[in-house]
Amino acid sequence: MSIPSTSARPSRAFGLVAVLVVALWPCASAKAYTLYGFEDEFGIVHLSETRTSERDVLLFEGPADPKLGFVEIKRRIREKGGAAKARRQDWIADAVKPYGAAFQGTGGPHAFGPVITSGPLVDMIRRHGATHRVPLELLYAVVEQESGFQNAAVSPKGAQGLMQLMPDTQATLGVADPFDPEKNIAAGARFLRMMLDRFRDTPLALAAYNAGPEVVARSGGVPPIPETLRYVERVMARQAMLQGVFDQGEKKNAKPVSLTPRTSGGSTPRPGPSSGSPPR
Structure with a gap:
């Protein structure tokens, strides 16, 4: 009478754990990126990947940064009640x-x-x-x-x-x-x-x-x-x-800016401060 080998049991157990890890992995990574935010009474939008204030509302939760535009972020904040009701001017x-x-x-x-x-x-x-x-x-x-x-x-x-x-x-x-x-x-x-x-x-x-x-x-x-x-x-x-x-919206007397075409002789310097590194 032969005795059944038990050597296969650990491998089956390991295989079960591996299957569970693989099965649960998408659930763990599905919420790898979160975005919270709110709009304060001055109209300034505050954003964070973690909840740092009681005023924060959840704007997005998913596997990756959705790269929302500013307009969409403000829309979601206001839709979810994250905008201050009183505004200071x-x-x-x-x-x-x-x-x-x-x-x-x-x-x-x-x-x-x-x-x-x-x-x-x-x-x-x-x-x-x-x-x-x-x-x-x-x-x-x-x-x-x-x-x-x-x-x-x-x-x-x-x-x-x-x-x-x-x-x-x-x-x-x-x-x-x-x-x-x-x-x-x-x-x-x-x-x-x-x-x-x-x-x-x-x-x-x-x-x-x-x-x-x-x-x-x-x-x-x-x-x-x-x-x-x-x-x-x-x-x-x-x-x-x-x-x-x-x-x-568009004002009746507003005039569109005329984009000055580039000339062959180059461009003329303009007065006032400018940007970049260093000041120029």
């Missing part, structure tokens, strides 16, 4: 107070021009801002500050195009023609998003866009460079002024 007056009447477009050296709410350039800013989760008002303010909406602008230090991309930034982001409005804004919005992700703070991200990320990292804050300080203040103030402007 008093901070806007405080933000623009240092500039006084200059913000009304009086023609002074620090005046802002009329807000453009429609046209091909605004459409590009809106589209690429949504793609890279950069608020429309912020991206508009950066483009305005960088080039005054002149796509042929070149700074004395070599920054080019609407968002004044330096040659090394162009190479990093694969920009073949910095004077192409679409490509320039796409790259500039992407770079600004990179700075926002790195520094987690809008003033620091703007300082990095203007003076370079390593300068900001070494400074531990907005570097005490006069041009960079003015740049951050103006862009932040302009962003504050633009809150709610684009939600009103």
Whole structure:
């Protein structure tokens, strides 16, 4: 009489464990990425991959980052009740107070021009801002500050195009023609998003866009460079002024920006601070 071998039992047990691991693996990885967020009373959107506040609502849960655009993120936040019901506007007056009447477009050296709410350039800013989760008002303010909406602008230090991309930034982001409005804004919005992700703070991200990320990292804050300080203040103030402007739709008297064609003789420098690394 032969005794049945028991040597196969461990292998069967191991096989059962292996099957269970394989079967359960998709369940474990199905929720590998989560995105939480909320919109505070100032209209600022806060995002995190973990729940860091009682105000956070779950925006997405799945195996990978869905790369939601900013418009879709705001829609989900409001749909799920993550937007503050009370909105504060008093901070806007405080933000623009240092500039006084200059913000009304009086023609002074620090005046802002009329807000453009429609046209091909605004459409590009809106589209690429949504793609890279950069608020429309912020991206508009950066483009305005960088080039005054002149796509042929070149700074004395070599920054080019609407968002004044330096040659090394162009190479990093694969920009073949910095004077192409679409490509320039796409790259500039992407770079600004990179700075926002790195520094987690809008003033620091703007300082990095203007003076370079390593300068900001070494400074531990907005570097005490006069041009960079003015740049951050103006862009932040302009962003504050633009809150709610684009939600009103196209204004009757708004005129689309004429994108200046590139000339064979090159582009003319434009005044004022610009972005990139270092200040130029």
